[in-house]
Amino acid sequence: MADILMSRQHVRDMKRDIKVGMVSGRAPEAGAAARTAALKLLDRSIAFGHCRLAVIRFLVAAEVGAGITLDRVRYCEDAVVKCNDASLSQSFSAALKRIFVFPPADTL
Numbered sequence: 001m002a003d004i005l006m007s008r009q010h011v012r013d014m015k016r017d018i019k020v021g022m023v024s025g026r027a028p029e030a031g032a033a034a035r036t037a038a039l040k041l042l043d044r045s046i047a048f049g050h051c052r053l054a055v056i057r058f059l060v061a062a063e064v065g066a067g068i069t070l071d072r073v074r075y076c077e078d079a080v081v082k083c084n085d086a087s088l089s090q091s092f093s094a095a096l097k098r099i100f101v102f103p104p105a106d107t108l
Contacts, residue, residue, distance in 0.1 A: 004047040014041055021064055035066040042072060051079040055088055062095040 014037035020026065021034020038061035045054035058076040061068055073096070080092050 004044045006044070011041065011044075018060060018064060031064070034064045035061070038064050038066045039068075042066075042068075046072065046075050051082045052085070052088065054079050055083065055092055059091055059095050062099050068099060 017030075017033045017037040018041075019034075021030045021032075021037075023030070038057065042054065042057040042061050045057045055076050058068065058072065061072075076092060080089050083089075
């Protein structure tokens with residue numbers, strides 16, 4: 001619970017960590033900080049019951065390569081349905097396809 005009770009400045013700092021981590025040619029530490037920050041912000045949005053913001057945070061976490069658990073995926077699946085936003089739904093579906101890449105059936 002302590003992780004979700006953070007100051008606005010802390011949220012801004014984490015958003016900055018994500019932006020820095022998304023820059024190509026970044027230091028490995030910046031990428032790790034971005035992944036950590038993305039998951040913390042996603043978890044915070046989930047804990048607060050956000051729908052649209054949680055899905056947006058999910059998209060960011062996926063983009064930085066954060067380890068997204070099935071619980072987070074399930075929450076965001078439900079949130080996308082509640083949002084009733086076609087664009088957000090398409091972005092979420094595309095992110096899921098990037099995260100869960102399965103080999104073609106003939107190679108199994």
